[in-house]
Amino acid sequence: MKIGPATQPTTGISGSNPETIVIRGHDLVGELIGRISFTDHVWLLVCGTLPNDAQRRILDATLVAIAEHGLVPSVQAARMTLAAAPEALQGAVAAGLLGCGSVILGASEAAGGLFSEVVALHESLGGALDMAASEIVGGYRREKRAIPGYGHPLHKGSDPRAVRLIAVARELGVFGRHSQAALAVERVLPSVIGKPLVMNISSAIPCVLLDAGYPLLALRGVTILARTAGLIGHLLEEQTHPIGFAMSHAAASAITYDGPAPPGFVANEN
Structure with a gap:
């Protein structure tokens, strides 16, 4: 059963043939690579046109402003994920981003x-x-x-x-x-x-x-894009200066168990 409007499916973002890759109407190789910044490219991909100088600089400024935010929950989730699965950098980045919602970002x-x-x-x-x-x-x-x-x-x-x-x-x-x-x-x-x-x-x-x-x-894509860069920085540090398991241990030490327990049981995570 078809769901959605009966229209010809199309995209205006990119297309290619064996000789040329086109991004929003621009030749990727001939016009974009080595000629525009990544900030320019983000604006082009999202808005459909290359930014003017003011648009480029204001987007750049917002990305710089929000990329790093310390050991917030999304960063902790990413670093602890990498500690548990050091082969999965992409999984650790995803773990950090999946926790971004109405409170974070x-x-x-x-x-x-x-x-x-x-x-x-x-x-x-x-x-x-x-x-x-x-x-x-x-x-x-x-x-x-x-x-x-x-x-x-x-x-x-x-x-x-x-x-x-x-x-x-x-x-x-x-x-x-x-x-x-x-x-x-x-x-x-x-x-x-x-x-x-x-x-x-x-x-x-x-x-x-x-x-x-x-x-x-x-x-929301701006804050996600910026925070992705911050997460990658944290995950590089996690590989060379790991604190993921230290954060996990600190969490266990900070939380007191108050559920049912056998007589005489005393929780002690240390």
Whole structure:
């Protein structure tokens, strides 16, 4: 049974014959290899056109900003996977990426959706941007939805990465309505939810990318791509300076067993 629309299946990303490989209309060998950067190529693959200088630099800046994040759960999963299966680098990378969702890496995509809602409401109703931001954030609040991209357990006063990305967007001339919406959300949060929350990196990345013309539906791919590079760095270190089993042992030592047990049993993982 056929599922889906009855259309001729096609792709506009790549094609080839024995002599030529075409990527988004460009000859891979004659036009791209050795002539463009990987950041250029990512933009081409996703957006269908080569980026201008500002688009290239803003995508590059976001990738640099989020590639490394310390020993977060995705990194720990990757390093412990490699410790257990040292022959499976690809499996360890996959283990790290499979743990990326609404809490880790997914917040940028959600924040991008929030800013798009604010921009759309402002364009339809007019008035002050803060009014549109307040209405959208209030709706999130009434529906008991988290406000993605705001607040940070360490960077209380401001997230320096977010501040820098907004500054880069201004320098490149791509600071626009989504970044304005992000700042408007930050301004209205105290009155809507009762406390101030600063923009974090997960709100800065989507607003500057959307302003540069990057598609909303591909936002999570930026954070996944960046974090993949970070995971590879950690996995190289795991091979030369292993800590995977040390992390596993630390976890076992930190967690106390409180389930049923025979009389006199005392858990001791050490």
